[in-house]
Every structure is written in structure tokens, then in C-alpha cells.
Amino acid sequence: MPAKKAADSGKAAVKKVAAKRAATKAPTDKAPTDKDAARKDAPGRGAAEKDAVSRSAAVGKPESRTALVRRARRINRELAEIYPYAHPELDFENxxxxxxxxxxxxxxxxxxxxxxxxxxxxxxxxxxxxxxxxxxxxxxxxxxxxxxxxxxxxxxxxxxxxxxxxxxxxxxxxxxxxxxxxxxxxxxxxxxxxxFGRPGITVDTHFQRLVRRWRWTEATEPDKIEAAVGALFPKSDWTMLSHHVIFHGRRICHARKPACGACPIAPLCPAYGEGETDPEKAKKLLKYEKGGFPGQRLNPPQSYLDAGGRPAPPLGAG
The missing domain is CATH 1.10.340.30 (Hypothetical protein; domain 2)
Structure with missing residues (x-):
């Protein structure tokens, strides 16, 4: 049933976060140093500093251009796995x-x-x-x-x-x-x-919020955000990148209270901890198919339905 698939999808997202965090806490024979202790006690670090790709950004050190490109592209790859059915959420036929x-x-x-x-x-x-x-x-x-x-x-x-x-x-x-x-x-x-199948980056409010949280850019003007983010990815990625980011912003990385504890890309996010980090509480914040709720489209793609998504009700429906 779609609702069951949606619930399973939400649980899978939480398990993925837990697995990634567990992998970063492997035991070591090395004695802890003062630096290790300081990092452990530092507030707001969370899973973000545990990942080698995002460590520089997470602890406030300058992130090289190469590291930024790698981290950004890795986030997009992760989002592609989370939302393989990402699509424009407006119904249209032409x-x-x-x-x-x-x-x-x-x-x-x-x-x-x-x-x-x-x-x-x-x-x-x-x-x-x-x-x-x-x-x-x-x-x-x-x-x-x-x-x-x-x-x-x-x-x-x-x-x-x-x-x-x-x-x-x-x-x-x-x-x-x-x-x-x-x-x-x-x-x-x-x-x-x-x-028309021609690459482009859609800089809406969700896109602006997330790319700034991820420190892909500090720009605030849409055209400058478009240029900065576009430079991090091959042109062929631009359209689907937009869908991935917007989907994530609507479902997990919300404006007021991000569901950090249910976010599969938390280890790559410098802003981890801005929202709810408890996995069970975070899971309750998930929206649309991740939380078992109907999506935005009355006539969504079949891939979305196959993944457990539910179409929205028509205007006036109870």
C-alpha cells in the first residue's frame, strides 16, 4: 500500500542516518587528545564534522574549492538516491x-x-x-x-x-x-x-535556503546563486539538481524546523543541528511521501507512485 511504503521510506531515512553516524564512531586504539576532547565538546558539530568531505566546513576552517565541489556533488548523488522519482511538482501536459x-x-x-x-x-x-x-x-x-x-x-x-x-x-x-x-x-x-530538456537551475526559496545552509554559496541574489551553484556541477546535472534540492527542502530540510535527525545527508551538512536532531522526533516532521502524506501533484509520474507517493486531492475534496 502507498501509505505503508511511505512509512517504510521514512524509517529507511532514519536508519540510514543512524548507520552513517555509527560508521563514523568506530573504536580506535589511539588515546584521545586534547584536540579530540575539544571537538567532542564543541556544540553543534554533530555528524557534520565526522565526514572527511565536510570536516573543513563543519569546524569553520576554510574549505578548498576542490573540497567544496566534491562535497556538493556528493550531496547531489545522495539526494538522487533519496529521491529517484524527483520531478517538477506542477501538473502540465505541454x-x-x-x-x-x-x-x-x-x-x-x-x-x-x-x-x-x-x-x-x-x-x-x-x-x-x-x-x-x-x-x-x-x-x-x-x-x-x-x-x-x-x-x-x-x-x-x-x-x-x-x-x-x-x-x-x-x-x-x-x-x-x-x-x-x-x-x-x-x-x-x-x-x-x-x-524542452534544456539544462537550467531553478532558484526558488527552497533552493536558496538549502545551498546557503550547505555553504555552496553565500550569495543572496538569485542570479548570483544560480551562477555560483552552476559552477559546481556539470551543466547536464542542473535540472535534476534543482529537483533534488527542492524535494529535500520541502520534505526534510524545512525553513523553520529542519528534520536533521531524519536527514540522510546530515554527515555532509555544515548546518546539522539547526533543527531537530532526535531521530524519532525528527521523523514526525517529515512531509509528503516521506511522512506518508499526499504530494503536490494530482497527476504525478508513475515512478513517484511506485515509490509510495500519493497524489494530491482535487480542489474542494474533503
């Missing part, structure tokens, strides 16, 4: 639906967008249809997403631009996409990576 859904996702959840867009696309399936719609009718459909007047203006404006400038087709170039109303670099890279 590039037009994806660009509209991504614009609508501003200041709301993907779940709320996914619950709202079926009615929108049923009534206005093409850019031509949406461009010619009555604004008040579109506003009423988009009301649940918040900021519905501004969003109506954006999606109708981009639809009109698609019709007038691109023959009703979503362009597959960054420089064209960012000219559309309501479309910035983040939205453009979502569309390029997931509708």
Missing part, C-alpha cells in the same frame, strides 16, 4: 500549461496551483483561448491561488504575447521566455528544463 502554472505558483503552493489549473485549462486550452478570455472569468478561476488579479493579467498577457510574437507556441530560448509578462529567469528555467 509547455503552455507549464509556463502558465509556473507563473501562477508565485506566492502560493504548487498544490494549490494544481488544484486550480484543471478548470482553467479545460476552459482555455490554448494561448489563443486564454488571450481572448474575459478577465473577470479568469480571475474567478484563479482566485484560490491568491493575487488573482495580477496573475490574471500576467497569464493573459503572456498568452497574447505567445499568439502575437511566437505563433501561439512557447519559445524554447531563455532570451525569448523572459520577455513574456510574468516570466523571469526562474520560470524560464523551469520551462526550459522540464518542457
Amino acid at each position: 509547455p503552455f500549461q507549464l509556463v502558465v502554472a509556473t507563473v501562477l505558483s508565485a506566492q502560493t503552493t504548487d498544490l494549490r496551483v494544481n488544484q486550480t489549473t484543471p478548470a482553467l485549462f479545460a476552459k482555455y486550452p490554448t494561448p489563443e483561448d486564454l488571450a481572448a478570455a474575459a478577465p473577470e472569468e479568469v480571475e474567478e478561476i484563479l482566485r484560490p491561488t491568491g493575487f488573482f488579479r495580477a496573475k490574471t493579467k500576467s497569464v493573459m498577457g503572456l498568452s497574447k504575447a505567445l499568439v502575437e510574437e511566437f505563433g501561439g507556441e512557447v519559445p524554447g530560448r531563455l532570451e525569448d521566455l523572459v520577455k513574456l509578462p510574468g516570466v523571469g529567469r526562474k520560470t524560464a528555467f523551469v520551462v526550459l528544463g522540464n518542457a
